[in-house]
Amino acid sequence: MSSAELRVRQRRGTAALAGRETRRVLSLWTQTILPPILTAVLFLAVFGGALGHRIHHVEGLPYLTFILPGLLVMTVAGQSFANSSTSLFQAKNEGYIEDVLTAPLRPGQLAFAYLAGGLTRGLLAAFAVALLALPFAGEGSQPALAVLALVLTGLVFSALGVITGIWADTFDQHAFVANIVITPLALVGGVFYSARTLAEPWATLTRLDPLYYLVDATRGGLTGFHQSSTWLALGVTATVAAAAILIAATLVRRGWRLKP
Amino acid sequence: MCEREHAQVEQDGTSGCEHGNGAGAAKSADGQQQRGGNEERLRGAAERAREDARLADPRRSEHSRDRGRQRARHRSATNGCACGAEHRERRSAHHTTEGSLAETMTETTDLERTSAALNVEGLTKVYADGTTALDALSLRVPAGTFFGLLGPNGAGKTTLIGATAGLVRAPAGRIFVFGHDAAAELEARLLVGVAPQEVHLDRFLSARELLAYHGRYFGMAKLEALERADELLEVFDLTGKAKTKPNRLSGGMRRRLLIARALVHRPRLVILDEPTAGVDLELRYELWRYLRRLHAEQGVTVLLTTHYIEEAEALCERVAFIRAGRIIGEGAPGELVTRYGSERLEDAYVEAMRQ
Numbered sequence A: 001m002s003s004a005e006l007r008v009r010q011r012r013g014t015a016a017l018a019g020r021e022t023r024r025v026l027s028l029w030t031q032t033i034l035p036p037i038l039t040a041v042l043f044l045a046v047f048g049g050a051l052g053h054r055i056h057h058v059e060g061l062p063y064l065t066f067i068l069p070g071l072l073v074m075t076v077a078g079q080s081f082a083n084s085s086t087s088l089f090q091a092k093n094e095g096y097i098e099d100v101l102t103a104p105l106r107p108g109q110l111a112f113a114y115l116a117g118g119l120t121r122g123l124l125a126a127f128a129v130a131l132l133a134l135p136f137a138g139e140g141s142q143p144a145l146a147v148l149a150l151v152l153t154g155l156v157f158s159a160l161g162v163i164t165g166i167w168a169d170t171f172d173q174h175a176f177v178a179n180i181v182i183t184p185l186a187l188v189g190g191v192f193y194s195a196r197t198l199a200e201p202w203a204t205l206t207r208l209d210p211l212y213y214l215v216d217a218t219r220g221g222l223t224g225f226h227q228s229s230t231w232l233a234l235g236v237t238a239t240v241a242a243a244a245i246l247i248a249a250t251l252v253r254r255g256w257r258l259k260p
Numbered sequence B: 001m002c003e004r005e006h007a008q009v010e011q012d013g014t015s016g017c018e019h020g021n022g023a024g025a026a027k028s029a030d031g032q033q034q035r036g037g038n039e040e041r042l043r044g045a046a047e048r049a050r051e052d053a054r055l056a057d058p059r060r061s062e063h064s065r066d067r068g069r070q071r072a073r074h075r076s077a078t079n080g081c082a083c084g085a086e087h088r089e090r091r092s093a094h095h096t097t098e099g100s101l102a103e104t105m106t107e108t109t110d111l112e113r114t115s116a117a118l119n120v121e122g123l124t125k126v127y128a129d130g131t132t133a134l135d136a137l138s139l140r141v142p143a144g145t146f147f148g149l150l151g152p153n154g155a156g157k158t159t160l161i162g163a164t165a166g167l168v169r170a171p172a173g174r175i176f177v178f179g180h181d182a183a184a185e186l187e188a189r190l191l192v193g194v195a196p197q198e199v200h201l202d203r204f205l206s207a208r209e210l211l212a213y214h215g216r217y218f219g220m221a222k223l224e225a226l227e228r229a230d231e232l233l234e235v236f237d238l239t240g241k242a243k244t245k246p247n248r249l250s251g252g253m254r255r256r257l258l259i260a261r262a263l264v265h266r267p268r269l270v271i272l273d274e275p276t277a278g279v280d281l282e283l284r285y286e287l288w289r290y291l292r293r294l295h296a297e298q299g300v301t302v303l304l305t306t307h308y309i310e311e312a313e314a315l316c317e318r319v320a321f322i323r324a325g326r327i328i329g330e331g332a333p334g335e336l337v338t339r340y341g342s343e344r345l346e347d348a349y350v351e352a353m354r355q
Helices: A003-027 A034-050 A063-094 A097-101 A107-136 A143-167 A171-187 A202-208 A210-223 A230-254 B003-020 B022-056 B058-079 B084-096 B101-114 B157-165 B207-217 B222-235 B251-263 B281-298 B309-315 B333-339 B345-354
Strands: B116-126 B132-142 B146-150 B172-177 B192-195 B269-273 B301-306 B318-323 B326-331
Touching (some): A003 A107, A003 B207, A034 A063, A034 A107, A063 A097, A063 A107, A063 A143, A063 A210, A107 A143, A143 A171, A143 A210, A143 A230, A171 A210, A202 A210, A210 A230, B116 B157, B116 B301, B132 B157, B132 B172, B132 B318, B132 B326, B146 B309, B157 B172, B157 B192, B157 B301, B192 B251, B207 B251, B222 B251, B251 B281, B301 B309, B309 B345, B318 B345, B326 B333
Parallel strands (some): B146 B301, B146 B318, B192 B269, B269 B301
Antiparallel strands (some): B116 B132, B116 B172, B318 B326
């Protein structure tokens, strides 16, 4: 078999695995797509309906308009991470990952396929939330920038999900990363407040959170308001995404915690 | 919802919605259906036993094995084998000179001497806990043979299979599959089909999808993979369960599906890790029948690990004894019996393990 033919087969295999992951997301939509939509709607109802009339404007923006970009980033981050980590963890825990590990796929292709599932889930959920929240959205100055920030968010957190799925041997370990790392990152990422209004050390803590820059970039794209250098934030995020994907692929190549 | 709950819900989601409460009933229904099928199978049991005896007859076996070898050699010639250019050259010469069958047989016999489906050289694997699973193990499985690997639990059989299929991390030594380095060349993976000892099947997919996705992971086009899935479902009497998810299949059906999965991408070396462990006698004979057909009709090299000596005697042309990660004896069953001064392979095995 020529190397060109092998590459064709590998591409087909990667597409098939990515398709299997996407199919899983869609077939389990009540668990993968619906919950984040409900959560976002509740956030909008609570902060818009119950508290919105008390907080009129933040940084010159209506409060709902201010928080919507952050909600989208939170949705993409949480769902991308959950999908990659859960799917890989289940495959490993239940043993059927051997079907994939015996296939002639390169480690990077394996990682990419799992990453694609996470990205699909994160972006689908964010798209649904955005549709529902459209009436509250500001006049987007650079929507493409917002989309780019959301895609980068999905890549970073899908890759973190792949790493977590490989690392976790138990449900406790799997839940640990989500509860101790992902949730706090989302909550201190400047979704619900402006970092300028915070006292120290919270302002610094917020600025140390990578999600803060993604929220800020998305907000910049959707509302025109941002507090940090958007392109710098996107550049740093792209670098983090590349590093996370590389780490994930390296772990797959080494078979760390995947093979005895 | 915490991620643990989330993961649990996602896990339970399919098993709960599709398999959870209904699983017992489904299994029961499967059981009834299987029992219905069992009557038919039992009626044919005597006939199959006769067939088994006939196939086990050395003369008959040799005949079918020859046919298998011929097909294996033909596959090597048509699919492009490890010897590459040399073989193609020979094939070309063969076609242009209209060589006789005798010439062909001579050529391929020479080829057979120098080729191996699996060549393991000094393979060592020490697990993280210090257990030495393989200890400089060397083994050669000739192309086209039905090869048995016999050994007690913990002897290293599954580790050897895992190392061949890429399921074991960084063993020392080398493994060649039809001449391809199993560690360095991903192409080697295309040549191997593995049915592991434990039945682990993707529960998100139906039986048909499961086979088709496996084929696609190995690079088959979607349509081709679906056609191949249908073909194998028929061969393994699972057509009626094509849309059923693995969790709702009986144990025997899952075992057959697992073997079918190993065959989807048309591997030239099929490795079956204790395929009949824990299955009832009837299913065992049924699997034997499938395996004989696979070997005789398609010329596939089969490496079978088993605890059952009678299984090795009934199926295998060559057998290796493995103990403590090393091959301690290898040959045709008759040779091993003679070598260990025994009357039966079972005695030879016991003697080999005792030494």
